[in-house]
Amino acid sequence: MNRNPGNFAPSGMQSSLGRTMAFFLSLTIFAVVIINIWTLWGSWQHNQKVREEDARNLSVSLAKQAEDAFLQVDITLADAVRQLTINGLDYAATPVFANQLKEQQGKLRQLHGLFIYDAQGKWIATSGNYVPAKGSNADRDYFVWHRTHDDARVRIGHVIRSRSTGDLVIPVSQRLNDSKGNFAGVALATVKVDYFRQFYNYYTLGDRDVLGLILSDTTVLYIRPFPDTAINHSLSTSPLFTTVLKTSSSGSATWRSALDGVERVYGYARLEQYPLIVTAGYDLDKIRSDWFSANIIDVLLNLILLVMISGMGMFVLRQVRKNVRNQVELTQIRDELTTINHTLQSLALIDGLTGLANRRQFDAMLDQILKRSQKSGEPVSLIMFDIDYFKRYNDTYGHVAGDVCLQRVSTILKETTQWQDAVVARYGGEEFAIILPLSGESDAKMIAERAVNAVLAARIPHETSGLSEHVVTLSAGYSSLISDGYSDEAIRLKQQADKALYEAKNNGRNRVHGLT
Structure with missing residues (x-):
């Protein structure tokens, strides 16, 4: 009786080795796919976290810069008010006081000018070259506010255009009282918008990344890279004011801009001494694009290695080792940045000239x-x-x-x-x-x-x-x-x-x- 051995020989898939290899191959492909999805997701989450930390650190740094800038102006304005309080408002019309104003203006790069107005809004003194004979600022918002409010604290107002130079300036004003406590005028310091424009331009950012200085009443004082038409625009509908700032005075979050609708990863920080908020935003689409560009080669290589089973194990091992090494290096860099940030915070509490507490x-x-x-x-x-x-x-x-x-x-x-x-x-x-x-x-x-x-x-x-x-x-x-x-x-x-x-x-x- 003739028998065909092939009729009884097990096929490759039916053999124990074939089934084992098929199972191993299926398990390997499944594991590689799952591991790669998990790795990419982890990479994206880590990248997202790093960008959030970057945005938050940048906003905190810019907030400290803005606070120092306005604190210097505040101190200068307070000194002028103190002199007028001691010597009387007539002292403002003296050449000595005018020279002091000019000297103070020359010391601060951010300062556009210093001005003293009487109760009718008439110019009494200025750090500029001349005082208009019939000039009056009684119609300015800050002047009206001080005339109707007893608050003696410094007030930061909306951006205005200087009548003497035509520049965009941020008014920092303080009420002047006579000896009976009645309204006697306004002391004004104007801060250049161009000062923040120039400072923010030092940072190398993407075309749609933003840096903004905003009043706590939601009004934009300056925001890069938007045109000047965005200045004094209200951001009352922005999640920054509707949600985020209600839970924390500083941090990071993702939302769509109320100005252009672009979704960004934002860092934000509210100033401690002044009603100002600083934001730094990175374009989320650009973050995704950069991340995808940085990871596309790995994705392609892993797809090829799914076919090249014989080399898959070693490649995956190398990739895992590489990813672990990169994560350790990123963690070390983050720790170093944290240490540097703490050092900068400590330095911010010391007076640079005397070494005393500031x-x-x-x-x-x-x-x-x-x-x-x-x-x-x-x-x-x-x-x-x-x-x-x-x-x-x-x-x-x-x-x-x-x-x-x-x-x-x-x-x-x-x-x-x-x-x-x-x-x-x-x-x-x-x-x-x-x-x-x-x-x-x-x-x-x-x-x-x-x-x-x-x-x-x-x-x-x-x-x-x-x-x-x-x-x-x-x-x-x-x-x-x-x-x-x-x-x-x-x-x-x-x-x-x-x-x-x-x-x-x-x-x-x-x-x-x-x-x-």
């Missing part, structure tokens, strides 16, 4: 120490110092020598203040401050007198001083209180110390005056 750190520490006082029931004292006739010192010896003088005075203050947890800060210009925790009036007086005497003993020459010693001297004012937890205690303590300082200067300078 105004931002001073305000934060004063709030903390007042909270401790509320819990412990112990007093807190604040001493305010001012270098006597420091403007004359700068005029006589130059600003470089003035900086050296500030450094020497700051060193003396640190050396003479051996008080536990005391905070020695540069308050602004030639003004310094010392916060003394757990100390009352007697302690504050002792430290203040010690500092004033130490600066006098240093015998720093000052030939144009108005005092007979002809050396650099300090005037000091101090005040103390025990915190009851009221929100205005920090302001009240500073006002009392500043008033005491004012009395010390009025009583002849080079002395200490206390006020509680």
Whole structure:
């Protein structure tokens, strides 16, 4: 009986080895497909997270830049108002005051101009070259607002076009009052929109990536790369104001722009001291395109390797190892950026010239120490110092020598203040401050007198001083209180110390005056 062996021999798929290979092949293809989908998804999620972090870090950085820019203008404006408060509004019409305005404008790149208007909106003084004889700004929004509001704080308004130069400027204004508290005019500083335009242009971004500076009332002050027609546009319908800022003052999120409808990954940060918000947005379509371009080769190679089963294992292993290595490197880079960011945040709390705490750190520490006082029931004292006739010192010896003088005075203050947890800060210009925790009036007086005497003993020459010693001297004012937890205690303590300082200067300078 003839038998065909082929009739009984198992085919490749029916054999155990064939089934095993078919199963292994199917399992391998399935695993490769699943692994690749998972890897690509993880890569996209990681890329998305990195871009969100980039956007958030950029917005925080720009927020700090904007806050510093407006803080400098705020301090300059406050100094002008303080001089007018001390000397009267008529002082604004003097050549000395006009020269001071011009000098202050020259110090700040972002400053377009400084102006003083009387109660009728008439120009009294300006840092510009001329004062219009019949010029009036009574119709300006900021002027109307201050005339109808008693708020003495600085106000940042919508962008306007300067009547003197035609430039787009951001008005930063403050109300002026007469001795009876009635409206006496407005002090105005204008910030150049071009300052932010130029600064934001330093960043290399995509064509549809945006950087924006926005008022908290939703009005655009400047946004790159949109034309100037976008300035003063309201973003009230943007998710930034309808949703995002209601949950966090800084962070990152994805939404469609209310200006052009483009979906972007945004970082956002609200300024602490001023009603401003900074946003940085990366075009989501461009992010996808870049990510796809960076990953398309891997996708094609994996599709080819699905056919080339013999090399698939090694290739996948190499890809996994490569991805792990890349992820580790990205994690290290992220950690390094985080460390750098923390370092920058620390530097932002130190005055670059004197090495003392700056105004931002001073305000934060004063709030903390007042909270401790509320819990412990112990007093807190604040001493305010001012270098006597420091403007004359700068005029006589130059600003470089003035900086050296500030450094020497700051060193003396640190050396003479051996008080536990005391905070020695540069308050602004030639003004310094010392916060003394757990100390009352007697302690504050002792430290203040010690500092004033130490600066006098240093015998720093000052030939144009108005005092007979002809050396650099300090005037000091101090005040103390025990915190009851009221929100205005920090302001009240500073006002009392500043008033005491004012009395010390009025009583002849080079002395200490206390006020509680």
